[in-house]
Amino acid sequence: MAASRSTLPLMKYLRVRVDALPRNTPLTLASNLLIRRFSEEVRGCFLDKSEVTDRVISCVKNFQKVDPSKVNPNAHFQNDLGLDSLDSVEIVMALEEEFGFEIPDNEADKINSIKLAVDFIASHPQAK
Protein backbone atom coordinates (compact mmCIF):
# COMPACT_ATOMS: atom_id res chain seq x y z
CA MET A 1 0.00 0.00 0.00
CA ALA A 2 1.31 3.33 -1.02
CA ALA A 3 0.99 6.06 1.59
CA SER A 4 -0.08 9.35 0.13
CA ARG A 5 1.22 12.50 1.75
CA SER A 6 -0.69 15.70 1.48
CA THR A 7 1.53 18.65 2.29
CA LEU A 8 -0.33 21.66 3.62
CA PRO A 9 0.99 24.94 2.27
CA LEU A 10 2.78 26.68 5.12
CA MET A 11 2.21 30.07 3.58
CA LYS A 12 -1.39 29.79 4.59
CA TYR A 13 -0.55 30.34 8.24
CA LEU A 14 2.12 32.96 7.95
CA ARG A 15 1.21 36.45 9.21
CA VAL A 16 3.23 39.46 8.28
CA ARG A 17 3.02 42.60 10.45
CA VAL A 18 2.72 45.76 8.41
CA ASP A 19 3.75 49.02 10.11
CA ALA A 20 2.41 52.17 8.53
CA LEU A 21 5.07 54.83 8.60
CA PRO A 22 3.62 58.32 8.96
CA ARG A 23 5.31 60.77 6.69
CA ASN A 24 5.58 64.38 7.83
CA THR A 25 5.33 66.94 5.14
CA PRO A 26 6.71 70.22 6.44
CA LEU A 27 4.28 73.10 6.03
CA THR A 28 5.74 76.12 4.35
CA LEU A 29 4.72 79.29 6.14
CA ALA A 30 3.49 81.84 3.70
CA SER A 31 3.90 85.27 5.19
CA ASN A 32 1.58 87.95 3.93
CA LEU A 33 2.82 91.45 4.35
CA LEU A 34 0.00 93.91 4.60
CA ILE A 35 0.82 97.46 3.77
CA ARG A 36 -1.51 100.03 5.21
CA ARG A 37 -1.57 103.65 4.30
CA PHE A 38 -3.31 106.38 6.20
CA SER A 39 -4.53 109.18 4.06
CA GLU A 40 -2.79 112.45 4.68
CA GLU A 41 -6.04 114.19 3.86
CA VAL A 42 -7.52 113.16 7.22
CA ARG A 43 -5.03 115.49 8.87
CA GLY A 44 -7.26 118.41 7.94
CA CYS A 45 -9.87 117.30 10.50
CA PHE A 46 -7.60 117.75 13.51
CA LEU A 47 -7.45 120.86 15.65
CA ASP A 48 -4.41 123.08 15.67
CA LYS A 49 -2.08 122.08 18.49
CA SER A 50 -1.42 125.57 19.80
CA GLU A 51 -5.15 126.27 19.92
CA VAL A 52 -5.70 123.04 21.84
CA THR A 53 -2.93 123.96 24.26
CA ASP A 54 -4.46 127.36 24.97
CA ARG A 55 -7.91 125.90 25.56
CA VAL A 56 -6.60 123.08 27.77
CA ILE A 57 -4.60 125.51 29.90
CA SER A 58 -7.59 127.83 30.20
CA CYS A 59 -9.80 124.91 31.22
CA VAL A 60 -7.35 123.68 33.86
CA LYS A 61 -6.84 127.18 35.27
CA ASN A 62 -10.57 127.39 35.93
CA PHE A 63 -10.34 124.35 38.15
CA GLN A 64 -10.99 125.45 41.71
CA LYS A 65 -8.13 123.55 43.33
CA VAL A 66 -5.53 124.71 40.82
CA ASP A 67 -3.11 127.59 41.34
CA PRO A 68 -3.32 129.34 37.93
CA SER A 69 0.27 130.55 38.14
CA LYS A 70 1.51 126.97 38.12
CA VAL A 71 -0.34 125.96 34.97
CA ASN A 72 2.01 125.65 32.01
CA PRO A 73 2.22 123.32 28.99
CA ASN A 74 4.54 120.98 30.88
CA ALA A 75 2.61 120.85 34.15
CA HIS A 76 1.83 117.45 35.62
CA PHE A 77 -1.57 117.21 37.30
CA GLN A 78 -0.40 115.48 40.46
CA ASN A 79 3.29 116.33 40.73
CA ASP A 80 3.09 120.01 39.79
CA LEU A 81 -0.51 121.04 40.41
CA GLY A 82 -1.00 119.01 43.59
CA LEU A 83 -4.13 117.23 42.42
CA ASP A 84 -5.19 113.70 43.31
CA SER A 85 -6.44 110.99 40.98
CA LEU A 86 -10.09 111.95 41.54
CA ASP A 87 -9.23 115.52 40.53
CA SER A 88 -7.57 114.18 37.38
CA VAL A 89 -10.81 112.40 36.51
CA GLU A 90 -12.71 115.65 36.90
CA ILE A 91 -10.24 117.56 34.73
CA VAL A 92 -10.44 115.01 31.93
CA MET A 93 -14.24 115.13 32.18
CA ALA A 94 -14.12 118.92 31.88
CA LEU A 95 -11.91 118.63 28.80
CA GLU A 96 -14.45 116.25 27.27
CA GLU A 97 -17.12 118.90 27.56
CA GLU A 98 -14.81 121.65 26.32
CA PHE A 99 -13.87 119.75 23.16
CA GLY A 100 -17.17 117.95 22.67
CA PHE A 101 -16.16 114.30 22.56
CA GLU A 102 -15.97 111.39 24.98
CA ILE A 103 -12.66 109.95 26.14
CA PRO A 104 -12.79 106.21 26.92
CA ASP A 105 -11.73 105.10 30.40
CA ASN A 106 -8.52 103.35 29.41
CA GLU A 107 -7.34 106.47 27.56
CA ALA A 108 -8.54 108.85 30.27
CA ASP A 109 -6.54 106.96 32.91
CA LYS A 110 -3.33 107.75 31.05
CA ILE A 111 -3.90 111.51 30.84
CA ASN A 112 -2.16 113.00 33.87
CA SER A 113 -0.51 116.12 32.47
CA ILE A 114 -1.23 119.10 30.25
CA LYS A 115 1.04 117.73 27.55
CA LEU A 116 -0.62 114.31 27.42
CA ALA A 117 -4.04 115.94 27.32
CA VAL A 118 -3.01 118.19 24.43
CA ASP A 119 -1.40 115.31 22.53
CA PHE A 120 -4.51 113.17 22.86
CA ILE A 121 -7.00 115.89 21.95
CA ALA A 122 -4.94 117.27 19.07
CA SER A 123 -4.73 113.80 17.52
CA HIS A 124 -8.43 113.05 17.89
CA PRO A 125 -10.53 113.75 14.78
CA GLN A 126 -13.75 114.27 16.74
CA ALA A 127 -12.44 117.15 18.83
CA LYS A 128 -14.30 120.37 18.08
Place this chain on the structure above:
Amino acid sequence: MGSSKVQRLSGMQKQVLSLYRGFLRAARSKSEEERCKIESIISQEFRRNAEDVDRKNFLYIEYLLRRGNKQLDQLKNPGTTGLSSLQLHYSHPSSKG
Protein backbone atom coordinates in the same frame (compact mmCIF):
# COMPACT_ATOMS: atom_id res chain seq x y z
CA MET B 1 9.79 120.55 38.06
CA GLY B 2 8.41 117.30 39.35
CA SER B 3 9.58 113.98 38.07
CA SER B 4 7.58 112.63 35.17
CA LYS B 5 7.29 109.11 36.45
CA VAL B 6 4.20 107.30 35.28
CA GLN B 7 2.05 106.19 38.16
CA ARG B 8 0.73 102.74 37.49
CA LEU B 9 -2.83 102.40 38.66
CA SER B 10 -3.75 99.13 40.30
CA GLY B 11 -6.73 97.26 38.95
CA MET B 12 -8.82 98.27 41.94
CA GLN B 13 -7.79 101.91 41.58
CA LYS B 14 -8.91 101.87 37.97
CA GLN B 15 -12.27 100.47 39.02
CA VAL B 16 -12.71 103.24 41.56
CA LEU B 17 -11.82 105.95 39.05
CA SER B 18 -14.08 104.32 36.47
CA LEU B 19 -16.96 104.32 38.94
CA TYR B 20 -16.29 107.97 39.81
CA ARG B 21 -16.26 108.84 36.12
CA GLY B 22 -19.51 106.92 35.65
CA PHE B 23 -21.23 108.98 38.34
CA LEU B 24 -20.04 112.23 36.79
CA ARG B 25 -21.32 111.12 33.39
CA ALA B 26 -24.70 110.13 34.83
CA ALA B 27 -24.94 113.50 36.56
CA ARG B 28 -24.67 115.23 33.19
CA SER B 29 -28.03 113.87 32.10
CA LYS B 30 -29.82 115.45 35.05
CA SER B 31 -30.96 119.05 35.45
CA GLU B 32 -28.26 121.64 36.08
CA GLU B 33 -29.29 122.17 39.68
CA GLU B 34 -29.52 118.47 40.43
CA ARG B 35 -26.21 117.85 38.71
CA CYS B 36 -24.41 120.21 41.07
CA LYS B 37 -25.86 118.40 44.07
CA ILE B 38 -24.92 115.01 42.70
CA GLU B 39 -21.36 116.03 41.88
CA SER B 40 -20.93 117.55 45.33
CA ILE B 41 -22.24 114.47 47.14
CA ILE B 42 -20.25 112.05 44.99
CA SER B 43 -17.06 114.05 45.41
CA GLN B 44 -17.45 114.10 49.20
CA GLU B 45 -18.30 110.41 49.36
CA PHE B 46 -15.32 109.28 47.29
CA ARG B 47 -12.87 111.53 49.12
CA ARG B 48 -14.17 110.51 52.53
CA ASN B 49 -13.74 106.86 51.63
CA ALA B 50 -10.30 107.63 50.19
CA GLU B 51 -9.25 108.91 53.61
CA ASP B 52 -11.11 106.50 55.88
CA VAL B 53 -10.74 103.17 54.14
CA ASP B 54 -7.49 101.24 54.50
CA ARG B 55 -6.26 100.66 50.96
CA LYS B 56 -5.33 97.10 51.85
CA ASN B 57 -8.84 96.27 53.00
CA PHE B 58 -9.66 94.69 49.66
CA LEU B 59 -12.84 92.99 50.79
CA TYR B 60 -14.41 96.21 51.98
CA ILE B 61 -13.28 98.12 48.90
CA GLU B 62 -14.83 95.47 46.68
CA TYR B 63 -18.04 95.77 48.69
CA LEU B 64 -18.02 99.55 48.22
CA LEU B 65 -17.42 99.12 44.49
CA ARG B 66 -20.35 96.72 44.16
CA ARG B 67 -22.63 99.01 46.16
CA GLY B 68 -21.46 102.01 44.16
CA ASN B 69 -22.19 100.29 40.87
CA LYS B 70 -25.70 99.46 42.02
CA GLN B 71 -26.28 103.08 43.00
CA LEU B 72 -24.89 104.19 39.65
CA ASP B 73 -27.32 101.90 37.84
CA GLN B 74 -30.17 103.53 39.75
CA LEU B 75 -28.86 106.98 38.93
CA LYS B 76 -28.68 106.14 35.23
CA ASN B 77 -32.41 105.45 35.29
CA PRO B 78 -34.15 108.46 33.70
CA GLY B 79 -36.76 108.24 36.45
CA THR B 80 -34.14 109.07 39.05
CA THR B 81 -33.95 112.84 39.28
CA GLY B 82 -31.42 113.08 42.05
CA LEU B 83 -29.54 111.36 44.82
CA SER B 84 -32.20 111.88 47.46
CA SER B 85 -33.85 108.65 46.37
CA LEU B 86 -30.61 106.76 46.68
CA GLN B 87 -29.80 105.52 50.13
CA LEU B 88 -26.25 106.67 50.65
CA HIS B 89 -24.89 105.66 54.02
CA TYR B 90 -22.55 107.99 55.82
CA SER B 91 -21.57 105.64 58.61
CA HIS B 92 -17.84 105.36 59.11
CA PRO B 93 -16.52 102.01 57.90
CA SER B 94 -14.69 99.80 60.37
CA SER B 95 -11.40 99.10 58.67
CA LYS B 96 -9.98 96.48 60.99
CA GLY B 97 -6.70 95.00 59.72
